[in-house]
Amino acid sequence: MLRGICRICDMPPKKRARGRPAKSAEATPDQVTEETEIRRKKTQKSKSAGKEGADRDAPVGKAAYCHWLMKSEPESRFENGVDVKFGIEDLKALPNQTGCWDGVRNYQARNFMRDMKVQQLAFFYHSNCKEPGIAGLMKIIKEAYVDHTQFDRSDAHYDASSKPENPKWYMVDVRFERMTKRFLPLAELKKYHLQHKAEGGALGSLALFTRARLSVQPLSAEEFDFVLSLEDRDPI
Template identity: 50%
Template sequence: MNHWLMKTEPATFGIDDLARARNHTTAWDGVRNFQARNYMREMRLGDLAFFYHSSCDVPGIAGIVSITREAYPDHTAFDSEDPHFDEKSSPANPRWFMVDVKLVTKFDRVIALEELRRYGQDKLKNMVILKRGNRLSITPVSRAEWNFINSLL
């Protein structure tokens, strides 16, 4: 099993929105970065991901989701009315993909980015989210990082 971190802006779609979704499941669409897309194509059924809130008052990890459907073409890229439309993508030759995620647990508290940074020189020194200039919406998380972050709860 692989572990991931998936960033979203709670003003657009947060963990509470996922909790209200039918079966607590949704498609993770709209990714328009090639590296993040490639990470999604590596995701397998049952992989777990931290659900991370960004661009908000307290950025941080709000819960855990599981991958319930592996990468498939992101239909929003084909819809000229959708904000994620990409004229270079087509059903016959898709450039962008999405996965389905299901809420596993919403944490009682957000594990804030500042809390993660406190461990940045030690336990989480290689964690991608803590690297300067990282803006990827999907990043891998090592087993050691996964276990340590879960121990903070």
């Protein structure tokens, strides 16, 4: 599902007391997430899922990711009558080259966004387009806060099931950092992935391939460094 139309959203985070609203029987977003995670583990014992669910204040001792890949669609496509196009050039064109990464409607992706810290770097990945791949880098400049587009009926990613008293979806703010020295095509990353899976190497379990549908994904430092090193290498 990726993100939607980007705007500058520097509205006050609306700090809501996240805590026991002593609410109905309805599952909280975090509970739903945990269930989803558990199911995922049962059905496909994937490992590097990262930290799960629940808490954004990472418990000590859990490996914390600090590099990311975020997908967005650089070509026009209409969802609920709204164009969701948002490529790296669109981010670059915004005031301060800064925007909010709204529209994420998947619990795992949301949880990864809530793990993000200011100053961390993320790859800007172009998906669902002619040439999928990594186009550039951006920096996280504001940690997760409520994605207001979930309440907006006219938004491509309006979610009628989410209530302001208990929002489901979050977003972060990002700033364009730079283009990669060359575009890093998915096909090339995949070649390395397959090679590394067979013979060992940094990209052997890259989430881009092991969890292909996740629109916000973590990379280990080793994965991140290897991918970045490709910009100085000849395409294969």
